Amino acid sequence: TPSVPIPTTSIFTLLFQADPSTAHIGRFPGSYPAFIDANTATTLSRATLRSLSLSLGYGLTQSTTHLGLHKLAKGDTIMIFSPNSLAWPIILFGSVAAGLRCTLANSAYTPRELQHQWTDSGAKVVFVHPSLVRVVMEMFKTGLGLGDDEARRRVVVSGSEWLTGVQDEGANPSDLGLIQLPSLLNQGTLRQEVLFNTKKEADESVYLCYSSGTTGKPKGVETTHKNICTIVNIVKPVFPPMTLGHDVFLGVLPFYHIYGAAKLLHFPLFLGTPVVIMPRFDPVAFCAHIEKYKVTVALIVPPMVLNLTRHPATMKYDLRSLKYLMSGAAPLGDALVNAFSNKLKSVGVDCRITQGYGLTETSPTTHLLPVQDWLRKVGSTGVLLPNLEARLIRDDTNSADAKNAEDAKPGESGELWIRGPSVMKGYLNNAKATKDAITPDGWFKTGDIAIRDPEGFYTIVDRKKELIKYKGFQVPPAELESVMLQHPDIADVAVIGIECKEEATELPRAYVVHANPASLKGDADNIEFGKSVQEWFKTKVARHKFLRGGVVVIDVIPKSAAGKILRRQLKDLAKKEQAD
Ligand code: 4UW
Numbered sequence: 001t002p003s004v005p006i007p008t009t010s011i012f013t014l015l016f017q018a019d020p021s022t023a024h025i026g027r028f029p030g031s032y033p034a035f036i037d038a039n040t041a042t043t044l045s046r047a048t049l050r051s052l053s054l055s056l057g058y059g060l061t062q063s064t065t066h067l068g069l070h071k072l073a074k075g076d077t078i079m080i081f082s083p084n085s086l087a088w089p090i091i092l093f094g095s096v097a098a099g100l101r102c103t104l105a106n107s108a109y110t111p112r113e114l115q116h117q118w119t120d121s122g123a124k125v126v127f128v129h130p131s132l133v134r135v136v137m138e139m140f141k142t143g144l145g146l147g148d149d150e151a152r153r154r155v156v157v158s159g160s161e162w163l164t165g166v167q168d169e170g171a172n173p174s175d176l177g178l179i180q181l182p183s184l185l186n187q188g189t190l191r192q193e194v195l196f197n198t199k200k201e202a203d204e205s206v207y208l209c210y211s212s213g214t215t216g217k218p219k220g221v222e223t224t225h226k227n228i229c230t231i232v233n234i235v236k237p238v239f240p241p242m243t244l245g246h247d248v249f250l251g252v253l254p255f256y257h258i259y260g261a262a263k264l265l266h267f268p269l270f271l272g273t274p275v276v277i278m279p280r281f282d283p284v285a286f287c288a289h290i291e292k293y294k295v296t297v298a299l300i301v302p303p304m305v306l307n308l309t310r311h312p313a314t315m316k317y318d319l320r321s322l323k324y325l326m327s328g329a330a331p332l333g334d335a336l337v338n339a340f341s342n343k344l345k346s347v348g349v350d351c352r353i354t355q356g357y358g359l360t361e362t363s364p365t366t367h368l369l370p371v372q373d374w375l376r377k378v379g380s381t382g383v384l385l386p387n388l389e390a391r392l393i394r395d396d397t398n399s400a401d402a403k404n405a406e407d408a409k410p411g412e413s414g415e416l417w418i419r420g421p422s423v424m425k426g427y428l429n430n431a432k433a434t435k436d437a438i439t440p441d442g443w444f445k446t447g448d449i450a451i452r453d454p455e456g457f458y459t460i461v462d463r464k465k466e467l468i469k470y471k472g473f474q475v476p477p478a479e480l481e482s483v484m485l486q487h488p489d490i491a492d493v494a495v496i497g498i499e500c501k502e503e504a505t506e507l508p509r510a511y512v513v514h515a516n517p518a519s520l521k522g523d524a525d526n527i528e529f530g531k532s533v534q535e536w537f538k539t540k541v542a543r544h545k546f547l548r549g550g551v552v553v554i555d556v557i558p559k560s561a562a563g564k565i566l567r568r569q570l571k572d573l574a575k576k577e578q579a580d
Pocket of ligand 1: 211299328330332355356357358359361364365367446448463473474
């Protein structure tokens with residue numbers, strides 16, 4: 001695909017440039033809907049979203065009274081900790097307008113997981129959904145030892161009741177004494193001259209999503225204004241054209257993950273297409289909202305396709321508005337595509353199911369399967385987006401030695417490397433990890449193994465890195481292992497992903513060495529010990545990290561001479577066990 005011009009400005013200017021002569025916001029009328037709350041149909045127009053964002057930006061950085069909230073200045077970081085909601089885009093774009101940086105946290109996190117991201121990102125204030133205030137307070141008080149008053153200065157309770165008129169799920173009346181989002185909106189409004197707006201700042205990072213990359217614990221990925229300006233411009237030419245006033249996105253993927261953040265919060269605004277916001281996936285609600293809002297485009301992950309293929313709701317609701325289902329974040333196999341598209345066809349739904357590929361570190365999309373090729377190239381993640389370069393690097397070359405890395409022969413698989421303006425600035429405060437991930441001449445190593453066919457279509461065939469994906473969510477083995485080692489009876493541990501075809505995902509499995517092996521007298525003891533560890537682990541981590549693939553007792557963890565876990569050996573062992 002030929003290169004496209006990429007005007008780089010701040011994200012706020014890109015999406016919300018106001019033209020008083022036409023009443024346009026960005027390239028479209030300000031009266032057009034931008035975001036719609038699925039449950040109540042409450043709608044934020046482009047102009048309303050812009051003005052609420054400017055008010056919030058003012059309340060956070062310019063207001064003199066500031067309601068006792070910790071004072072924020074340009075360059076400071078705020079955290080968003082919330083399931084999808086109508087308030088989300090206001091918090092995000094209000095912060096961006098004021099030149100703040102946003103770190104987006106998984107709303108399933110436990111206080112311990114949240115604390116890692118809070119401390120690592122240097123966040124100063126957290127915007128928290130009413131149902132999650134207790135998690136934040138536990139982090140502040142128990143985890144960080146903050147007093148009551150200091151904790152309160154860091155929290156903005158960010159419900160949407162003030163917009164929708166419906167009480168937020170899980171809200172607790174006793175939290176009303178904390179600073180509430182609406183009170184930051186009536187202090188004033190950001191003026192043009194304080195807007196974060198210059199070209200030279202386009203290389204500043206604006207979002208910090210967390211990714212473990214190829215190895216280790218979650219790291220802050222520095223996504224810049226330029227990265228986001230790039231991604232919306234390079235996705236557009238490979239994306240089906242949208243018709244104003246007709247097309248509608250379904251916003252069910254979490255906004256805190258880069259896939260949802262880029263493809264639901266930025267891209268549709270750039271296209272002029274509204275997004276119907278759902279707080280979580282539920283097959284009945286998913287189908288009901290498609291029917292009610294005549295949704296035309298839904299972004300999804302493979303386990304949702306599987307769930308919908310089996311669920312009767314797809315037969316009960318009128319889904320005929322649906323034109324495109326776009327999957328990503330994990331492999332989508334051809335059998336699944338065929339099964340679901342046949343089911344949809346049987347109820348008169350003519351829908352193309354395509355796929356995208358990318359990573360947090362590449363903002364995220366690097367490959368998309370064009371809709372016209374969805375059947376012909378089923379199972380492929382599609383073509384490289386414009387303005388990007390890709391290499392496939394032979395597995396037997398030392399990829400640490402970037403200069404001598406060798407390209408795979410045509411038709412052979414290799415590690416996918418990407419270069420271009422959507423590659424992250426680096427990992428926050430982690431020069432070593434950045435250097436390991438990006439070569440001196442700018443190639444980012446994905447850790448994924450891919451092949452490219454003669455027509456330029458890529459297929460992801462394997463993962464070289466240790467990362468596990470549960471239903472599209474990152475599960476970093478190194479993090480799980482360090483938590484497991486806190487168990488008094490565990491002497492050593494290795495976590496790998498095992499394939500689960502029934503659920504179209506990988507499942508995390510732990511191999512553990514007992515601290516006192518003689519205390520386990522046989523298979524029954526081993527199994528019981530494994531189960532007890534599995535239960536214990538559930539109290540420590542978010543749901544997507546549960547050891548659904550089991551805990552297996554082993555004599556010794558296979559390691560290299562340098563002490564590195566030989567995960568490949570364990571994977572082979574697991575495959576053998578699964579086959580038996
Ligand atoms: N097939 C096989 C795939 C695929 C995949 C991702 O959590 P992260 O960092 O990021 C993501 C991003 C997903 C995404 C981005 C843009 C896009 O358009 C789209 O689809 C419409 C999805 O998940 O995890 C990155 C890792 O996830 C795996 C792969 O291992 C990658 O390194 N992955 N997409 N289609 N594997």
